[in-house]
Amino acid sequence: MTVTIRRGFTDISEGQVHYRTISGGVADNKPPILLLHSSPLSSLLMVKFATHLAEKRDVIALDTLGQGDSCPPARPDAMMDYFADATVRALMSLGNKYKQVDVFGTHTGARIAADMAIDHPECVRKVILDGMRRMPSGLYEEYAEKIDMSRHIDPDGTQFFKAWNKWRDEYLFKPPHRWTQEQATGSPLPSARDMHESAVEVFKGIPYAHVAYRAAIFYRPQERLPLIKQPTMVTCGVRDGSFVDLEYSANLIPGAIARLHPEGDRVEHSTESGLAELTTMVSDWLDQPSDKARA
Helix, strand or coil, X not given: CCCEEEEEEEEECCEEEEEEEEECCCCCCCCCEEEECCXXXXXXXXXXXXXXXXXXXXXXXXXXXXXXXXCCCCCCCCCHHHHHHHHHHHHHCCCHHHCCEEEEEECHHXXXXXXXXXXXXXXXXXXXXXXXXXXXXXHHHHHHCCCCHHHHCCCCCHHHHHHHHHHHHHHHECCCCCCCCXXXXXXXXXXXXXXXXXXXXXXXXXXXXXXXXXXXXXXCHHHHHHHCCCCEEEEECCCCHHHHHHHHHHHCCCCCEEEECCCCCCHHHCCHHHXXXXXXXXXXXXXXXXXXXXX
């Protein structure tokens, strides 16, 4: 199957939102699936997963405001409900095809997906929350004070070295500022080429990516997740730091199911075979009637 990937921008009041559409030419009436990435990255890191999903249905992946090639958020203290609203406004600006979608969000994207389902239920048919964990904890509150890379911008390019090191540590430790055996993830580093490509996306977000990232850290699932009414899958890999909260998060949502990734790593770290298996798990669940997609 030939998969077509196209990039574009759409206008909202804050500026322009960058998106990727991924299509395998599947002719059916299934709603598109929206992919929302983790911080401080972009939709580029969802493309491998999207190419597998595109064999089943059309996919759209957005860059979160302040990350990738999207415009900055309107204010530095924006919380998840703001990012969810901006995402919905971007989708609505693209026409009727995206009037209602299924949503797969990972980490920061999971929190955006949850608030989309809560605050804009007419736009979300089913929702998959990947890498959701209880927040905040002392370690992550401490980490929230360290994620603003914009403070390192200087004539010597200090910000790039610090952002590179921080991104490398995202693979190795959770949270990445604690270099201890207890916080080690056990995940290997990707290839140097993959590290370079993802680091470029991290560099793009140096001025503003911390806004959504901080909002994700301070998100309170115990207050928000019980408000989700749509069929919901909560998922995670065993080597993802959020694995310990998989069942906890699913139990907060009426009727939600918990499913492990077939492969143990995060979406953006998974192999092609792992992504193919994850696609089968996700697609089979999305295709179930809503009454059968609940626990």
